[in-house]
């Protein structure tokens with residue numbers, strides 16, 4: 001951390017407190033996506049934080065993106081999820097892998113918030129096994145025709161620009177798909193258990209004609225784009241968990257001071273002290289590791305070991321902290337007026353979205369064995 005990051009954190013915190021926190025309840029209750037507020041994050045430089053100035057961004061880096069992700073998620077986990085999907089999964093991937101044409105035509109409007117972005121990988125029959133996708137693009141000359149569908153896509157009900165993975169023969173290719181393309185349609189917004197207000201839905205491709213300019217990177221190179229993108233996605237979305245966990249911890253500490261039973265504030269009871277001690281330890285250790293992992297993944301985008309470990313631990317810690325905070329709030333935790341029940345519901349997404357924790361464990365152990373062997377029998 002340095003002065004520049006401290007200034008950014010302070011301004012993202014003030015923005016979140018002033019503009020997002022007052023809406024957090026409405027976002028959850030009404031499944032409300034504050035689209036104008038989301039676009040405003042473009043003019044503040046948050047959406048395009050990793051994008052160079054000449055392409056409409058603010059020319060900063062992934063640490064800045066993580067700081068913004070954490071601060072927004074502290075105010076609303078849903079807004080944090082939509083921010084991550086737009087800024088990292090879609091926009092940053094398009095910038096890193098896209099041609100000059102893609103950078104000039106799509107990156108700037110995503111960075112300034114004129115367009116909303118989404119990433120489409122999951123399909124009804126291919127979730128964890130993403131490479132078994134059925135969506136396919138068939139070439140005739142230099143045109144190709146896209147058919148298929150994607151599900152569980154964050155921001156899909158509002159998005160204009162999609163990064164979509166499709167099968168091209170035996171391989172996978174990423175494409176830019178626009179909501180204005182002939183043959184594009186979308187389903188209704190899902191009514192979710194948590195992360196309400198972060199709009200999720202299905203998208204359908206019916207004979208969409210795409211030319212070569214829509215290929216992100218090169219034909220049949222989708223697995224590299226996908227895996228490097230997933231590693232950055234896991235590193236950044238760790239901070240969705242960390243923001244929610246920090247809020248849950250603040251609420252729990254505050255309640256343990258204010259709530260009195262047996263004529264004493266409940267934080268004086270040893271069983272509550274044990275909870276607070278573990279909550280704090282898990283929060284701090286997951287946060288410190290997530291920043292370290294982010295730096296490691298930034299210098300090697302194929303570092304699946306640290307990316308998966310970061311989000312595994314951050315998501316488990318967040319769920320633990322939110323669950324323990326529920327217990328500290330006692331019966332009040334079960335009442336919708338208390339913010340903690342929203343945080344608990346939101347926390348449960350984080351062990352599933354961006355790949356489940358079972359898959360993250362599989363990735364970690366496979367990478368660990370590989371590393372051990374490559375290092376001649378040590379880590």
Ligand SMILES: Cc1cc2nc3c(=O)[nH]c(=O)nc-3n(C[C@H](O)[C@H](O)[C@H](O)COP(=O)(O)OP(=O)(O)OC[C@H]3O[C@@H](n4cnc5c(N)ncnc54)[C@H](O)[C@@H]3O)c2cc1C
Nearest residue numbers: 119120121122127128152153154352353354355356358359
């Ligand atoms: C709110 C929300 C937002 C999302 N946003 C996006 C998005 O923007 N873009 C996108 O492309 N996707 C998105 N997803 C999809 C998400 O990435 C998938 O839900 C996730 O990858 C799991 O796929 P699945 O739901 O099909 O579960 P499945 O793959 O069917 O898994 C079911 C269960 O089996 C387990 N399992 C599967 N394979 C194995 C294995 N090999 N070993 C051990 N256990 C296994 C899983 O861990 C899980 O417990 C989102 C999902 C949600 C809920």
